[in-house]
Amino acid sequence: MAQQTLRTKVETYRIDKKCENCKKGIMYSTGRGITQWHSYWEHKCDGCGHIESYENISYPYTEYVDVKNKNK
Numbered sequence: 001m002a003q004q005t006l007r008t009k010v011e012t013y014r015i016d017k018k019c020e021n022c023k024k025g026i027m028y029s030t031g032r033g034i035t036q037w038h039s040y041w042e043h044k045c046d047g048c049g050h051i052e053s054y055e056n057i058s059y060p061y062t063e064y065v066d067v068k069n070k071n072k
């Protein structure tokens with residue numbers, strides 16, 4: 001049986017997390033994670049070096065949104 005596939009045009013967004021300490025820098029995942037009940041991912045600010053861990057998410061991440069049909 002042939003597999004049915006769909007092709008949808010999407011717009012791509014990168015979601016960045018602003019540093020809550022200096023309000024200027026961007027938080028980047030250091031790749032280090034702590035897993036207890038949930039996963040915490042360590043992030044470091046590229047501006048002030050502030051370190052913070054976020055639960056179950058790592059920044060930046062990519063989001064896809066369907067491109068709306070503008071002719072409608």
Ligand SMILES: [Zn+2]
Nearest residue numbers: 019022045048
């Ligand atoms: Zn900062």
